[in-house]
Amino acid sequence: MRPPGVSMTHRRRLAVLAFGAAAATALLPHAVQAQAWPSKPITIVAAYPAGGVADQMARVLATELSKRVGQPVTVENRVGASGMIGANHVAKAAADGHTLLMGAMAEIVFTPHMHDKMAYRPEKDLEPVAMAVRFPFILVTNPSFPARSAREIVELARKSPNQYTYATGGNGSVQHLAMEMFTRSAGIELRHIPYKGVMPALTDVLSNQVPMMFAGFPPAMPHVQAGKLNAIALTTKERLPVAPDVPSLAETPGQEKYDFPVWVGLFAPAGTPSAVLDRLHRESVDIFSTPAIRANIEKAGMTVSAEPRAEFASFIRSEYDKYRKVIRDAGIKDN
Template structure:
């Protein structure tokens, strides 16, 4: 079991060792990477994050000239993995790949965390993103967003929103859409996306939000109905599904599924820049981007500064949604 540490320990240790470690760290940066890099993931194999990192790894390995080892450190909605990287050596050999739920929403959903995912890491890049799609099961008598809203207003609190994670973006997106549409959903928390989808397919739940890449096969097989793409425009994979901006639903298009890369606080800036460049340059390979497109993922590869702007904006929006919804965790 991972031992939790306090912010005092983190700050005290950093201050005490800063002067002593500065020279060796800069020296090691010049020869980096000299051994494999571990990519730490907070979610299990088979999910969207895991699939993306394993897809990226061989291309990233080629760019960096070293092996990428993938480690799934699951639990607490990604927080166990985040803590592992917060505590890791700032030498460029440990990289956290994470999601909006674990990076921008975690401090609200888990107020007792001993670390701050935004302040206690060096952020490398917004690696990729995808829109969320509102899915409803076949038995729900709503085939469009307007029909869904009308049904929800007729039966307040009856439509079950299958949510995979308390305080997750999936959860908060349901709250935001409810605010914008003036409806009330019955949000039920599940222990992951798989059991949520099982109940949705069995009509034990009526709706959920998943990324467009995950939604596409269910929709094309006729198993579920996609009625809203939470994005500025329609998705290529689901062109018949209208975008949230078509209905004037403010801020909903900002609630995207995204994957980021971060490193321990104090990682040399040369290494941060090299990692960001390697991820972005990997996207020049059409084999990678074609596979990403099939998964509904848009390559980004932003600068650290651009990602910080997105991270802070999302964090602020999530806080506002929680406040306006009177959510407590």
Template sequence: MSRPHDPSINRRQILTLTAMTLAVPTWAQTGYPSKPITMLVPFPAGGTTDILGRLVGRHLATRLGGTVVVENKPGAGGAVGSALVAKAAGDGHALLMGTIGTHAINQYLYKKLAYDPFKDFSPISLVAMVPNVLVVNASSPIKTVKDLIAAAKAEPGKLSYASAGNGTSIHLCGALFEQMAQVSMAHVPYRGSAPAITDLLGGQTTCMFDNLPSAMPHIRSGALRAVAVTTVRRSAALPDVPTIAEAGVAGYDASSWFGIWAPASTSASLVSRLNEEIRQILAQPDVRQTLKEQGAEAAPDSPSQFAAFIQAEAAKWAKVVKTANVQLD
């Protein structure tokens, strides 16, 4: 038997739906974005930071129904571009795709930094973790971490490790290895990963603690041998390659990471909403697959979790920089 129609039910449903719509404002209702959003990448085009900035920016534009312009402003280890965002208006139209360098290392490297990584920014979310990988020339007799330690202890200061430049995360991964393995090797800085790898391939240096995305093509081609990854867990991209910790240096853990920040004056509600959008983006299968192809892993978290993570990383790398006595003008 059918139930008699009650017009009051429809009225209640309509009122309930209307109340729900008003309680949860959409981006259009808030008037954001009111102009193109700038996703500032403080490094040259083509690198991992740039790739991630463009990936997130493209999807963010779709979700917001607006325009996201990726702008590269390299210089001083990411400090030049980061300072621009630090001084921007906190209206959500200037975002920074920053790194471990811009927010956990630079303040200990440079005598004068044009921004405060803690006071001048509102952390939105960690985006991705990228393992570094200890690589050697394929013809090298070094096949394990223990081989490298033994060779370095046999001839202190003779073995060398290349890096993308003084104070880069690649350099400091090597410095941390020296400190924890209690060995001494010569650091050879280059202007970027590409020339450093070129000399490693040519046999001019012993090893390198490179970002996985830039080293992976040479590992796949067989030109470089992956000895170990620098993270606490093995990389899904190199499941058969051990971590440095399990291969002989207990407690070793280092990786490159990337995240998004807004200026410090950005409202908590806007930071929270942007965090939710980024979390949704990083949950998409196609985005996760793109990250995997880069040797990266999606790592979204809350603004408070991201802030705590940055503080912990900064404390860790401050000790490494001080012990290695690295300082830049």
């Protein structure tokens, strides 16, 4: 029986209003969280040592982001296990936009294919936010090595399979994957000499303990300019304006499809509110696109990328699939 004076139509309207209020209340935590972000200091985890590209980009972002959001932004280096220690820390952090990862290829798209068990799964536990920079590796040789081009390296290796060696920063490292792609597409065999880090590997190429390696463009170029290393080729399809005389590997006959851009990007724990992710994306793109910051980045042989967040996420998925095939075909396992 209806209370006197209350029509059925009025009761229905009250029910609709009550349902709408309940739905709004259910959505309120995320909305309030996004609107209030940041409500405390932000930490950007760099999964690599101080001085590397991920660390450098994290510090550039931290300095400028702090000015824009009115909260301290600090960089914390959580190093080890090919970036997995830092990535796992962020994957397990609260999904509120206050703990972020400046991540790289190894812990995002390589290691899932090298380990049967992992403490985190990057494709499920980390949300792509924004690309920071892309840059090529550069194939360098000791000046005493007889080959002066990628074609000559291929010719030597075909005449003497497994005679020549190359250095990397470790089994399953970015340098290792770059060389695997090169040797497999060229149909040659080189012996892998893994080191515990990039700098020991580069040191031994400089001292001619090992004749060649793929090295990061920024750390290798000063040695090239000093005549201590020969620059053979870049891993990206395009030449760099800051090194126009260094060809790309794709210019070598048989290597036309070779393309191995190295990248660093910002990630957040899965479940972070979309409004927070969008704000982080906008701020990151704007910071790295600032003329003075972009100019310094480009001087180091890197390029700034400003694609939309959805496009960055799609790129990460394509990289994940691309390197799954390379790693499985090569039988690489991280020991």
